[in-house]
Amino acid sequence: MPELPDVEGFRNVLQSCAQGRVVRRVEVRDTGVLHGVGARQLREALEGRRVTGTERHGKWLLARTGGPTLLLHFGMTGRLLCAHPDDPAEPHDRVLFTVARDRQLRYRDQRKLQGLWLAHDESDVVRLLAGQGPDALTVDRAEFEAALASHRGRLKAVLIDQSVLAGLGNLLADEILWRARLRPGTPADALTAPESRRLYTEMRRTLRPAVAAGRVPPRDTWLTGHRDTPDPHCPRCHTALRRTRVGGRTTVWCPGCQAAPSDTGRR
Incomplete structure (x- = not known):
């Protein structure tokens, strides 16, 4: 199961692959990993938006856009990787975010126990993370x-x-x-x-x-x-x-x- 160090590694992937870049295309290959948002809503909310920052709280990863925030949780088998858009998709690649001609962020998850959420504003972020205690890496x-x-x-x-x-x-x-x-x-x-x-x-x-x-x-x-x-x-x-x-x-x-x-x- 991905734990804090793994998710911090995924944050680095997100940052190096997508931060500062515009989301050109969102391809949802499996809606089973979406929570509280449909594939069309996710595309409309994120396509054309620039990834402005990345954060991690516990096992949650946040992709900021200056508007909606994408939240990812990796459950037992999830991971995040950066690939070329022309690379064949793997069977467990659930959502693909093309951010450049040569860069595509991929949410890959075999068991689909968690997935992706969309927060429309900061109050949504607070609501989604309300059940979380302090982060183990930063708690005093x-x-x-x-x-x-x-x-x-x-x-x-x-x-x-x-x-x-x-x-x-x-x-x-x-x-x-x-x-x-x-x-x-x-x-x-x-x-x-x-x-x-x-x-x-x-x-x-x-x-x-x-x-x-x-x-x-x-x-x-x-x-x-x-x-x-x-x-x-x-x-x-x-x-x-x-x-x-x-x-x-x-x-x-x-x-x-x-x-x-x-x-x-x-x-």
């Missing part, structure tokens, strides 16, 4: 700690709840909790002040290189680099990793170095 520590302290759920479930904190998904949450030495099932409102600070610090330390890579990188020194191996072991303490389910998601963690809430001598 005080806001982060307050958000966690106000929820009683298990820590991982709270971290991936987009209404609490926007942008974190399964891989990032597991990686951050492993780095912070906290178990995924720890009650979010039971963290001590040092644990909350450590969690925030490790989130920042994880997001920076992940954003640079455009993904959660499967490095040997990261939990992500070991979670899918046949016999996964912790790259830090070499304990066998465990798999459980938290918040309905497969969760990988280390029983050797991720402290339980009842542990004494917290690390």
